[in-house]
Amino acid sequence: MINNMTGKTALVTGSGSGIGRSIAIAFGEQGANVIVSDISEKNANETVDIIKKSGGNAFFIECDVSVKDDVQELIIGIEKEFGTLDYACNNAGIHNPEPEYLPDADEDTWDRIISVNLKGVFLCMKYETQLMLKQRSGAIVNISSLSGLLAESGCYAYTASKHGILGLTKTAAYDIAGSGIRINAVCPGAVLTPGLAAAPEKFRQELREKTPVGRLGKPEEVASAVLWLCSDLAGYVTGTGIVIDGGVSTV
Numbered sequence: 001m002i003n004n005m006t007g008k009t010a011l012v013t014g015s016g017s018g019i020g021r022s023i024a025i026a027f028g029e030q031g032a033n034v035i036v037s038d039i040s041e042k043n044a045n046e047t048v049d050i051i052k053k054s055g056g057n058a059f060f061i062e063c064d065v066s067v068k069d070d071v072q073e074l075i076i077g078i079e080k081e082f083g084t085l086d087y088a089c090n091n092a093g094i095h096n097p098e099p100e101y102l103p104d105a106d107e108d109t110w111d112r113i114i115s116v117n118l119k120g121v122f123l124c125m126k127y128e129t130q131l132m133l134k135q136r137s138g139a140i141v142n143i144s145s146l147s148g149l150l151a152e153s154g155c156y157a158y159t160a161s162k163h164g165i166l167g168l169t170k171t172a173a174y175d176i177a178g179s180g181i182r183i184n185a186v187c188p189g190a191v192l193t194p195g196l197a198a199a200p201e202k203f204r205q206e207l208r209e210k211t212p213v214g215r216l217g218k219p220e221e222v223a224s225a226v227l228w229l230c231s232d233l234a235g236y237v238t239g240t241g242i243v244i245d246g247g248v249s250t251v
């Protein structure tokens with residue numbers, strides 16, 4: 001156990017699937033009351049069931065992170081039910097459906113991705129910090145990406161949103177540093193989520209070949225970094241982004 005999170009409250013957005021589900025499960029394993037939030041009630045309830053079956057506490061609250069009223073109600077609901085919000089992982093995100101050629105790039109795709117990935121993280125941090133400031137403690141981790149540091153060809157909105165998340169993280173961490181709240185990010189490379197598992201094997205093989213450690217990342221490996229950043233072990237860490245990419249960004 002990296003930290004005793006028993007009785008603490010942990011929110012994970014987009015935790016009905018993939019990396020978010022693993023993060024929610026990891027918080028549950030550490031004894032936290034986990035708020036599983038997603039736009040998909042069915043998937044989120046599956047995550048809740050997994051956590052409960054292994055003896056943890058989990059609760060579903062529906063929320064579209066791009067909608068201000070949803071985010072506000074999510075935080076009001078957490079305050080009403082638990083009183084505090086100790087940890088928040090702003091994970092919900094969407095990718096470009098396919099790479100685009102810039103001169104033909106679709107404006108609606110841009111608007112949707114920026115709205116979920118970037119505005120969503122802004123709205124979540126805005127309302128999460130309102131509650132955390134009352135208790136003068138808390139830790140937030142935003143999920144950026146290796147595409148927050150490097151170009152991802154043809155994925156304009158996704159790359160811009162993930163770069164933007166790092167800027168939001170640093171600015172918020174700086175502004176709030178004296179209030180007992182730490183804000184960080186993680187930047188995963190290719191992680192074997194259900195989405196990537198469903199992609200053609202040729203694509204996964206190309207990704208493995210580009211990765212110095214020779215394999216794709218596991219969702220649990222992102223979750224362990226998020227939990228460490230939330231724990232007291234990372235008490236002096238704020239405003240940074242941890243790269244979890246099997247060495248891809250070393251060259």
Ligand SMILES: NC(=O)c1ccc[n+]([C@@H]2O[C@H](COP(=O)([O-])OP(=O)(O)OC[C@H]3O[C@@H](n4cnc5c(N)ncnc54)[C@H](O)[C@@H]3O)[C@@H](O)[C@H]2O)c1
Nearest residue numbers: 014016017018019039064065091092093145188190191193
């Ligand atoms: N999988 C990877 O290789 C990888 C790499 C780097 C970063 N990331 C980032 O990690 C995060 C999770 O990615 P994943 O691969 O697990 O994706 P995923 O598609 O498996 O899960 C994303 C979840 O977010 C939910 N969601 C989508 N839009 C939402 C909204 N508007 N409000 C609330 N929830 C919403 C979905 O319903 C889904 O449950 C994303 O931010 C993604 O950009 C993923």
